[in-house]
Amino acid sequence: MSSLRYHLGVAHLVIGPLLRHVDGFTATVWVETSASCTVTVVAGEERVSERTFTVHGHHYAVVDVPVREAVPYQVELDGVGVWPEEGMERSVVRPVRRLEKVVFGSCRTSVPHDAAHLVSHGVDTLRAYGHGMTVDDQLPDLLLMLGDQVYADEPSAEMVGYIRERRGNAAPVDEIADFEEYAELYRQAWTDPEIRWVLSTVPTAMIFDDHDLRDDWNTSQPWREQMAKLAWWRRRVVAGLGAYWVYQHLGNLTPAExxxxxxYGKIREAADGAEILDAFAERADADPTTSRWSYARDYGGIRLIMLDTRCARHLVPGERSVLDATEWAWLEQQVAGDYDMLLVGSSVPVLLPAGIHHVEAWNEALADGAWGKRVARWSERVRQAVDLEHWAAFRRSFERLCTLLAGTGKTVLLLSGDVHYSYVAKVKGAPLYQLVCSPIRNPLSRTLRLANIIAQFGVATLVGGLIARTARLPKPPFKWRITNGPWFSNALATLTFPTDGVPEARWYSPTTAADPPELTEISRVPLPGRPA
Known part of the structure; x- marks a missing residue:
């Protein structure tokens, strides 16, 4: 949109449109605009308008459009067409009644696509995916973004420049400080043309991980106590959760929710809902039982459960749990429902390489005092230094979750990211699979790649098990093994559930030689039969 229109006060799109929750009847379109206005989505014969709401001086709208068939859609602001932009592929809405194709991944840094960043960060897999897709292809029914959609603690050079121009070297230095900076962080992450088009035409479901706020977010009670001593942290966590609510969580909700x-109701009625949102975010951090970021959706015979494995943690030493009591009760209700296959989105993997699993469980025991207070302090420093914070580091939660999921008697696919490599794990004697796809764009160092490869050999599993027993830890109730991988390249994964044929998972990685970038299949793994 031209700068002339901006200066004349005519609203334009800042971010979006993003196609968010879609079911068999309604599609949700989310936008951020430059000024207060009426947002209209025109899809076929349907024309639906919503007035923007305002938070911290930024303007947003969420528009729910009836959808019966696949049709192109347009976006108007105060009656002026702003989407699709000239020369851009048209965006479509279509009903999603059952899942035939799901794309998932995590950990995407928003850095330029120049030669230097191609060397340091590799090709952006989501951007490559957008290059190769058109509305005439079999579009995915759902894109699952499993955490670290933005990096508040590791911003790009462009974002650092914005921060320094705005507030110099004030703390937190070269990190996100408040809602205004989060708004710019999301703008930089979601406005690349290819990314923007993908997000406009593929329904998305999202959940946060630590870097959406800060590395090691809620890894332990000592971590929270350390962060609370920093003068800038309260503003950061309030802004982070508030921005997540606006940019990610609202679109996860169904229209009825x-x-x-x-x-949402109070903010829509306010001239500027900043105080309302900030109070909600502060309360959500202080007492996770006052809010729920997790959600569940049914698509035919497949149930999707997206778990909050960060904010909902119970961190009292000796009682540590990935999910608090309220969240566990909700999960047990969802698992007990009527479905044929279960997809569980957890930003952090449940089934790690066995050697790493044993070390994380051992570290938790030591940090809880199994070898005394001095070792406990050392163990806590190790936990934070090398990110020992997955389900294995909450041993009782790991056992409880695996027992719960295996007890369903259904095929369960655990979908995760976080670790910056991809793999498949399988529980022995139960149809419980771990599928990991990470990163979209943020490759692991060579040293950590080697460490993770070593952790998968039998000797590492044996040594890890011996270490765990020195803390008198019981053996896990299930055995599992890595059946495919690891793959360390930037990647996106797909799940396909054909009406006839074998369901499968595939991992794709972009080639660096092609311009525009192309995706190459790096692995294909058959899955149990599709639900009825």
């Missing part, structure tokens, strides 16, 4: 959401 949003209609009864008290925070």
């Amino acid at each position: 949003r209609a009864v959401d008290e925070v």
